[in-house]
Amino acid sequence: MAAASSSGKVRLTTLLLRLLGLLSSASCSAQVPLLLWSSDSLPPLASPAAGHITSNDQLSAYLAAALGxxxxxxxxxxxxxxxxxxxxxxxxxxxxxxxxxxxxxEAALQSSASSITVPALEWTGASSFPALFQETLGVSPVLVDAETLSHLTINTSVNNLLLINLPYCTGSHKSCKEVLHDNDEIIGNVLSVVKEKNVPYTAIYTGLQPSRVISEASVSDQSVSRSLLQAVEADVKAPIMFNQSGNPCIMLWAQNLFVSHESPSKWIDLAEETPSLAGSMCNNTNSLLVLTYPSGSILSFSMSQRHYPVSGRNWFTLDSVQLQSNSQTASFVGGRGIYAPAEYSFHCQSVSSFQDALLVPNNTNQETSKWSLNFIDFQIQGFRLANGTNFSYASDCAGFFTAGIWMGLLTSLLMLLIFVYGLHMIMQLNTMDRFDDPKGPSISVPQSE
Incomplete structure (x- = not known):
């Protein structure tokens, strides 16, 4: 009996240790829910067991089967x-x-032909979901809203990835319930537009990151040196696209849109906000992209294209960039170095107004001198979009002869000149026409006294 009691205690202790191990491992992983529904049938997905966390590999395999x-x-x-x-x-x-x-x-899930619910999906970074769907479909995401989507012509013969960003209540003047209710209205409006266009679709609702993170293990149990080397993955942002009369005509993408007022050390990144495109327009000769941000700032890009007889083709230029913020207006001229063939897009790693400035402050506006702009990894196209939803071939601002290439060429040229000069000196060496013969008269060398 004593042996049986001891064996039972050991088994109970082992079971408790395993349970604690599972709980500790679950507490160290962040999860987000994912809802997927479609107007067509989807392959079945086994219902996960209680407490099961679906991995990205499992989701990737399912998406490959459903959308492949x-x-x-x-x-x-x-x-x-x-x-x-x-x-x-x-x-x-x-x-x-x-x-x-x-x-x-809820109405969309109930009325759909099939739906999948994943209560806990492994979260590995803010860029994992856009990158996963982009890899599965083989197309870049296009940022849209209900208004833009109503004017967009969707080509159902190719894959389309339409991204609809939804805010959260963190830092908002609205409560979480109001924000989520507004997001639900946006989902309903987008689905209504898609149904009116009679386009078969597959919809996914998930989050960039968890809104509530389960408490993680203490820092003392982790390797400090390993945690210092870890880096947060950068977000994969969709380009901003403006449509007019159902045709895409302007696209813009930038990793950062930094603006600063009087203090160069205090930068505000407008790329972190989702802008409204009201006021934008485009035609065959002029394009205007107006980005109105929730913070109150308005950023306008004015472009034009014209035919140049010397090159025999049309070129487009970014004529000006205007910033309106806090009842102040700053204007910058961009035609000096921001140009590309009309059928191309323009790309530059850094477009700034202060160092190697491509944006020149407009001297007629005194407020402009107080503002600084710095656009990182900037790409824009205002005419002749390729396939309607993608950037055309990019004309980069970096010239062919960069500083490094010039340094290499000048160094090589200097070494070549030294080599040629040395070879020339060697070829100028001549042998003596007379030699000292012991049997003949000696060679006399006059010496000066």
Whole structure:
């Protein structure tokens, strides 16, 4: 009996240790929920067991099976933050549906031909989901909203990845319930536009990162040197696209859109905000892209194209960039170095107004001197978009003869000149026409006294 009791205690202790191990491993991994539904049938996905965390590899394999064959139009509703608790607290798929703020989302799941719910999906970084769908479909995501989508012509014969960014309540003057309710309205409006166009679609609703992170293990249990070497992955942003009369005509992408007022050390990155495109326009000769940000700043890009007889082709130039913020207006001229063939896009690693300036301050505006602009990894196209949703071939601002190439050429030329001079000196050496013969008269060398 004593032996049996001892064996039972050992088994119980082992079971508790395993359970604690599972809990500790789960607490160290962040998860986001993912909802997927389609107007067509989707391959079945086994219901995960309680507490199971779906890995990115499992999701990638499922997406390859669901979206790998035939053209698909994918609507990716990507919220800044999302966790299962958001559904539990505010109703919906995992919560009380009587007081839910996700009415349109629930209706879409119920009316769809098939739907998949993943309560806990492994989160590895803010850029993992856009990159995963981009790799699966083989196309770049295009940032749209309900208004832009209503004027967009969708080619159903090719893959389309339409990205709809949704905000979260962090730092917002609205409550989380109001923000999520507004996001649900956006989802409903986008789905209504797609259904009106009679386009088969597959929709995904998930988050860039968890809104509520489970407490992680203490820092003392982790390797400090390893954590110092870890870096956060950069976001994969979709280009900003403006459509007019259903035709895409302006695209812009930038990793950062830094602006600064009087203090060069305090930069504001407008690329972190989602702008409105109201006021933009385009035609065969002029394009105007107006980005109105929630913070109150307005950034305008004015472009034009014309025919140059010398080159025999049309070229477009970024004529000016205007910034309006805090009732102040700053204007910069960009035609000096920002140009490309009309059928190309323009790309530059850095477009700034202060160092190697491609944006020249407009001296007629005194407020301009107080502002500084710095656009990182900047690309823009205002005419003749390729395939309607992609940038054309990029004309880069970096010339062929960069500083490094000039240094190499000048160094090689200097060494070549030294070699030629040495070879010339060797070839000028002549042998003596007389030699000292012991049998003959000696050679006399006069000496000066």
């Amino acid at each position: 064959s035939g053209p698909h139009t994918v609507l990716l509703f990507l919220q800044d933050k999302l966790s299962k608790d958001d559904f539990t607290v505010f109703g919906g798929v995992f919560g009380n549906k009587q007081d839910s703020v996700f009415h349109n989302l």
